[in-house]
Amino acid sequence: MFSRSPDSVGTLLAGIRGGQIAALARAITWVENERAGFQKLLHSLLEDPFLAGAPGARVGLTGPPGAGKSSLVRGLAQGFLAQGEPVGVLAVDPSSPFSGGALLGDRIRLNDLATHEGLFLRSMAARGSLGGLAMNSHEVLDLYDAFGFSRILIETVGVGQSELEVAGAADTVMVVLVPESGDAIQALKAGLMEIADLFVVNKADRPGADALAREIRTALHLRQGETSSGAAPGAPPEWIPPVVQTVAHRGEGVAELLDAVAAHRRWMEAHGVLERRRSARAALRIRGILEREARRAARRSLDAPGVLAQALERIERRRGTPYSEADQILRALGWGNAEEGKG
Amino acid sequence: MFSRSPDSVGTLLAGIRGGQIAALARAITWVENERAGFQKLLHSLLEDPFLAGAPGARVGLTGPPGAGKSSLVRGLAQGFLAQGEPVGVLAVDPSSPFSGGALLGDRIRLNDLATHEGLFLRSMAARGSLGGLAMNSHEVLDLYDAFGFSRILIETVGVGQSELEVAGAADTVMVVLVPESGDAIQALKAGLMEIADLFVVNKADRPGADALAREIRTALHLRQGETSSGAAPGAPPEWIPPVVQTVAHRGEGVAELLDAVAAHRRWMEAHGVLERRRSARAALRIRGILEREARRAARRSLDAPGVLAQALERIERRRGTPYSEADQILRALGWGNAEEGKG
Numbered sequence: 166m167f168s169r170s171p172d173s174v175g176t177l178l179a180g181i182r183g184g185q186i187a188a189l190a191r192a193i194t195w196v197e198n199e200r201a202g203f204q205k206l207l208h209s210l211l212e213d214p215f216l217a218g219a220p221g222a223r224v225g226l227t228g229p230p231g232a233g234k235s236s237l238v239r240g241l242a243q244g245f246l247a248q249g250e251p252v253g254v255l256a257v258d259p260s261s262p263f264s265g266g267a268l269l270g271d272r273i274r275l276n277d278l279a280t281h282e283g284l285f286l287r288s289m290a291a292r293g294s295l296g297g298l299a300m301n302s303h304e305v306l307d308l309y310d311a312f313g314f315s316r317i318l319i320e321t322v323g324v325g326q327s328e329l330e331v332a333g334a335a336d337t338v339m340v341v342l343v344p345e346s347g348d349a350i351q352a353l354k355a356g357l358m359e360i361a362d363l364f365v366v367n368k369a370d371r372p373g374a375d376a377l378a379r380e381i382r383t384a385l386h387l388r389q390g391e392t393s394s395g396a397a398p399g400a401p402p403e404w405i406p407p408v409v410q411t412v413a414h415r416g417e418g419v420a421e422l423l424d425a426v427a428a429h430r431r432w433m434e435a436h437g438v439l440e441r442r443r444s445a446r447a448a449l450r451i452r453g454i455l456e457r458e459a460r461r462a463a464r465r466s467l468d469a470p471g472v473l474a475q476a477l478e479r480i481e482r483r484r485g486t487p488y489s490e491a492d493q494i495l496r497a498l499g500w501g502n503a504e505e506g507k508g
Numbered sequence: 509m510f511s512r513s514p515d516s517v518g519t520l521l522a523g524i525r526g527g528q529i530a531a532l533a534r535a536i537t538w539v540e541n542e543r544a545g546f547q548k549l550l551h552s553l554l555e556d557p558f559l560a561g562a563p564g565a566r567v568g569l570t571g572p573p574g575a576g577k578s579s580l581v582r583g584l585a586q587g588f589l590a591q592g593e594p595v596g597v598l599a600v601d602p603s604s605p606f607s608g609g610a611l612l613g614d615r616i617r618l619n620d621l622a623t624h625e626g627l628f629l630r631s632m633a634a635r636g637s638l639g640g641l642a643m644n645s646h647e648v649l650d651l652y653d654a655f656g657f658s659r660i661l662i663e664t665v666g667v668g669q670s671e672l673e674v675a676g677a678a679d680t681v682m683v684v685l686v687p688e689s690g691d692a693i694q695a696l697k698a699g700l701m702e703i704a705d706l707f708v709v710n711k712a713d714r715p716g717a718d719a720l721a722r723e724i725r726t727a728l729h730l731r732q733g734e735t736s737s738g739a740a741p742g743a744p745p746e747w748i749p750p751v752v753q754t755v756a757h758r759g760e761g762v763a764e765l766l767d768a769v770a771a772h773r774r775w776m777e778a779h780g781v782l783e784r785r786r787s788a789r790a791a792l793r794i795r796g797i798l799e800r801e802a803r804r805a806a807r808r809s810l811d812a813p814g815v816l817a818q819a820l821e822r823i824e825r826r827r828g829t830p831y832s833e834a835d836q837i838l839r840a841l842g843w844g845n846a847e848e849g850k851g
Contacts, residue, residue, distance in 0.1 A: 454834035459802035
């Protein structure tokens with residue numbers, strides 16, 4: 166009542182329609198902070214036939230810290246811009262107090278590019294810890310689509326969940342390794358084979374690059390043998406992830422990488438794969454939105470006056486446990502859980 | 509109907525009451541997998557006056573990878589065992605496919621101890637990525653309490669959220685640094701000062717240990733000056749976190765560390781701090797349980813036959829967006845959100 170924001174869903178929509186970068190930046194901040202009405206803004210954007218016409222081609226990059234992902238993002242962005250494609254970059258940074266300065270250094274180098282017309286960069290802190298996507302990063306990518314970026318680059322540090330999360334957000338997933346990542350084959354075993362559409366051996370001027378590329382190709386070949394023998398008749402021809410060697414900070418190999426990304430896209434479009442990936446992504450999105458809203462509703466119910474204080478008092482007097490108190494709040498909301506019972 | 513588990517809430521409760529390690533291990537697996545009835549098991553444990561009598565003293569350790577936390581856990585556990593206190597260890601491991609073998613090596617060294625009578629160790633994968641606590645780790649700690657471990661050690665890799673999470677789970681928080689962690693002061697600025705009850709400078713036989721300890725003490729002194737000037741009259745005397753130097757793999761300094769842990773506990777008990785921490789923890793627990801159950805309910809509603817398929821069809825035909833579909837499911841559940849509206 167006392168302060169009124171100058172932004173409304175309508176003004177932000179108009180700003181994004183009009184190609185105003187400032188409106189996009191403000192909309193991202195809205196979504197990051199989950200300001201009241203952010204769901205409506207996002208729904209309106211996706212519903213608007215003008216804005217929701219052609220989602221951007223999304224390329225996700227993941228790999229260990231220090232693999233040179235930011236340099237690759239820079240090279241790919243320059244390539245897309247040279248092709249006349251506007252580029253949105255979402256860089257998900259680890260939020261560790263212990264992490265060194267290397268990631269920040271990369272980020273600064275990438276920011277040099279950000280003054281370029283047609284390029285927009287946003288960094289978000291990873292939800293939790295090193296790796297993974299940020300909270301509401303899917304929503305920010307929706308905003309990128311709506312703003313009209315025809316190419317979207319998503320950069321994450323590849324630890325833990327982030328591979329799976331980036332695979333859920335991108336059309337093309339690039340796994341970046343370097344000759345020093347001696348545990349590459351272990352990484353391949355740990356599920357990266359399943360999500361990688363492209364492998365990049367970066368810092369390929371260092372010893373061991375050829376050997377690493379060979380190891381990856383061998384592993385891919387073995388895997389292909391396994392799956393193709395069981396392929397259904399009429400299935401689309403399998404995509405065999407290319408292994409591209411780059412020296413990203415000198416721009417070497419980036420043209421080949423751009424070609425590989427384009428080839429992967431053509432393959433997806435020709436065989437209905439892109440459509441299937443988008444449908445799978447929509448399912449993930451519905452699930453994510455539902456879980457977020459359920460969490461928000463639960464939080465609101467606990468924040469109602471007196472609710473928490475009374476629960477804590479009962480626990481202190483040993484007349485309840487956190488489980489029975491949570492259960493009681495859920496039941497009051499009408500969310501009773503059939504599986505559950507009180508002791 | 510076809511397979512029946514030999515375990516029920518009743519048999520597990522009886523087993524835990526009877527001090528059977530196997531029953532504890534099976535109960536942990538139940539909780540980790542969120543098998544039907546796990547909430548009831550936990551509620552019953554906490555409600556049972558025999559089992560819920562005296563929760564264990566919880567010590568959390570956090571710090572950068574390679575700081576020697578596992579060696580410290582080993583030393584502390586040996587010390588507690590020598591004092592006749594049974595010890596439960598919860599080690600939260602990063603789940604990165606890229607992480608090296610060092611952590612695994614530590615774990616193996618710790619496992620040597622695990623055959624010792626009175627010691628139980630469980631490793632859990634961190635939720636998401638490097639650091640943080642594991643999914644349902646609070647619940648596993650409840651099981652430790654109920655089993656009667658009078659000392660509980662919680663080891664996490666200190667990145668991102670994990671400091672805050674370990675502070676929410678432990679009575680005494682130990683931040684472990686090593687002379688090489690050159691960014692120690694940066695770490696101190698990043699919020700560790702607020703959560704650390706004890707600082708450990710491990711690998712204190714290496715150059716720079718004294719300097720690091722001095723830096724920490726100076727930072728603590730500056731901070732103390734800030735806070736004590738504004739202290740309320742009658743407030744308990746402030747706890748000044750001691751800085752203990754250790755060479756954990758040789759056991760040096762561990763006795764001093766055990767003394768410091770005991771002193772912190774006496775200070776907490778004397779000034780009502782332990783009670784307040786436990787109450788704050790109960791509040792966090794209620795919130796966590798509510799959010800988890802809300803998420804589970806949302807997931808169940810989406811998994812009902814046809815719900816997801818119909819939503820995806822509407823999205824494909826551009827008659828809905830993930831936002832409107834999620835909203836519709838929430839409304840059907842009666843969880844309408846007043847803040848929200850459809851475009």
